[in-house]
Amino acid sequence: MENIxxxxxxxxxxxDLILALKENKPGATIVASDIRIPEKPKPGIQxxxxxxxxxxxxxxxxxxxxxxKIYHLxxxxxxxxxxxxxxxxxxxxxxxxxxxxxxxxxxxxSVIIPSSIAVYGPGISRDMVGxxxxxxxQTMYGISKVTGELLGNYFSMxxxxxxxxxRFPGLISYETVPTAGTxxxxxxxxxxxxxxxxYSCYLRPDTFLPMMYMPDAMTSLLMLSDADxxxxxxxxxxNVAAYSFSPEQLAAAIKRHIPGFEVxxxxxxxxxxxxxxxxxxxxxEAMRDWGFSPQYTFDAMVSDMISxxxxxxxxxxxxx
Ligand code: SER
Numbered sequence: 001m002e003n004i005x006x007x008x009x010x011x012x013x014x015x016d017l018i019l020a021l022k023e024n025k026p027g028a029t030i031v032a033s034d035i036r037i038p039e040k041p042k043p044g045i046q047x048x049x050x051x052x053x054x055x056x057x058x059x060x061x062x063x064x065x066x067x068x069k070i071y072h073l074x075x076x077x078x079x080x081x082x083x084x085x086x087x088x089x090x091x092x093x094x095x096x097x098x099x100x101x102x103x104x105x106x107x108x109x110s111v112i113i114p115s116s117i118a119v120y121g122p123g124i125s126r127d128m129v130g131x132x133x134x135x136x137x138q139t140m141y142g143i144s145k146v147t148g149e150l151l152g153n154y155f156s157m158x159x160x161x162x163x164x165x166x167r168f169p170g171l172i173s174y175e176t177v178p179t180a181g182t183x184x185x186x187x188x189x190x191x192x193x194x195x196x197x198x199y200s201c202y203l204r205p206d207t208f209l210p211m212m213y214m215p216d217a218m219t220s221l222l223m224l225s226d227a228d229x230x231x232x233x234x235x236x237x238x239n240v241a242a243y244s245f246s247p248e249q250l251a252a253a254i255k256r257h258i259p260g261f262e263v264x265x266x267x268x269x270x271x272x273x274x275x276x277x278x279x280x281x282x283x284x285e286a287m288r289d290w291g292f293s294p295q296y297t298f299d300a301m302v303s304d305m306i307s308x309x310x311x312x313x314x315x316x317x318x319x320x
Contacts, residue, residue, distance in 0.1 A: 002028040005067040007052050007099070008074030010034045012171060012178040013114065013217070017071060018045060019175070020218040031065045034074070052095040055102055062106040070111045071221070072099055078118055078141040078273050080180035085140035092144030100155045100163065110162035112225055115149050115237060117169050117210060118142035122276045129278035131167070131237045131285055139273055149236035156235055164232065166220050169241040169281060172301060173214035174308040182273045183209055186250055189263065193254045194309040198262040205248035205265050208279040210241035213301040216294035220286065227290035234285060241281040242294035242301075253302045 004021060006014050009032035021030050022044055032042070033050035041047055048061055052074040061067070074091065081088035096113065103111050119135040119142055135146050145167075152163035170183025177191065178184045185201050192199035212220075220240045245253075251263040286292040296304065 002069055003031070003065050003067050004028050004069045004071065005031045005033060005061065005065065006071045006073060007033055007050065008072075010037060010176075011073060011075075012173060012176050013168075013214075014071075014073045015176045016173055016214045016218055017073070017221065018042065020222060024222055029065060031061065031067065033061060052099060053090060055098045058099060059102050059106060062102065062108060067106070068109045069225070070099065070103055070108055072096065072111055072113045075144070076141070077178075077180040078116075078139055078182045079184075079270050081141040081144070082139060082269065082273065088140045088144060092141070093147050096144075096148050097151055100151055100161065104155060104159045104161045108161070110164065110225070111152070111155075112221060113148050113152055113163065113165045113236070114221070115145045115165045115167040116141070117167060117239075117241075117277050117281065118273075119146045119149065119167060119237070120276070120278050124278075126277075126279045128280050128282045129239070130282040131234055131239050135237075138276055142276075152236040162229060163235060164224050164227075165236040166224055166238045166240045166286070167281075168217060169210035169212050171214055171217050172211060172305060174305055174312065175214070182270045182277075183211065185247060186211060189247070189250055189254065190305045190309055193258045193261040194306060194313055196258075196260075198264065199251075201247045201251075201263055201265050202268045202270050203247050203265070203274055204267045204271060205251075206246050207271070207274050208244050208246045209274060210244045210278060210281045212240065212242040212294060213296040213304070216240075216242055216296055219295070220292050223290050223292050224286075231289050233289055238286040238289070238292075239281045239283045240286050240292060240294075241283050242296060243298045244280040245298060250302075253299065254306070257302070257306050 076088040121137040
């Protein structure tokens with residue numbers, strides 16, 4: 001039976017991963033750790049306060065729950081990392097190295113570390129970017145994600161620790177409001193539209209970025225985690241994505257459901273980050289090696305996001 005530790009468990013990806021693991025891995029012990037945990041315990045999981053930089057606490061947690069697998073999600077995202085690159089280095093690089101070292105020493109079997117489109121930098125052809133394209137990022141977040149990929153490969157080769165990772169595009173979800181990333185505008189736009197408010201977008205209207213709906217992101221993590229190791233030609237850097245769109249295309253799609261929705265555009269420093277990232281990704285290696293293909297089209301994602309956010313709004317209104 002698996003005993004699974006999630007770091008950064010109450011962020012955007014972790015919140016959905018807890019639900020996905022509860023559904024897909026019945027019987028597994030799920031230990032959800034984060035620097036802050038919800039006051040009201042969530043049912044069916046263990047909640048642990050853990051700063052990933054604290055190796056001794058991490059070791060104790062792994063030992064106490066006899067952890068067999070770690071999803072290492074704790075990370076400072078792209079926009080925040082540019083505001084405080086030293087903190088981002090400490091959490092994203094030093095703590096990731098510490099986690100791999102502790103996982104190896106404590107005999108954890110496998111570690112999953114999501115990577116990102118941020119591993120790419122300016123100077124490449126930005127369309128249908130494959131995993132073999134050189135990764136020369138100019139952001140601290142990108143540098144930390146490339147480092148995580150390299151360390152994952154190293155620990156796999158040198159110590160036989162089974163480390164795997166996907167490169168996520170922007171992720172769209174309704175369970176938590178993401179903050180600190182560059183692709184978060186997409187979620188913010190949905191939230192404002194459903195609240196009946198206008199939205200001021202911090203990217204130019206024509207900024208294309210690869211994106212994916214969270215249910216597909218969860219499928220990709222679980223499929224990669226369960227994939228036969230012998231089939232993995234590339235452990236740490238599987239590109240996954242579903243579609244690409246720009247803010248103006250998303251706004252138009254939302255307006256088809258909510259006609260009065262208004263969006264204005266005021267690009268800020270996050271535009272520079274987005275301009276260095278791919279416009280679209282080639283995810284064919286994930287398809288070839290472990291059969292991944294996303295289920296949600298752009299239109300299906302837009303409809304599902306709006307109906308879920310409307311349901312959440314309805315529940316909130318009924319609660320007051
Ligand atoms: N969604 C992330 C960010 O915007 C990219 O992986 O920082």
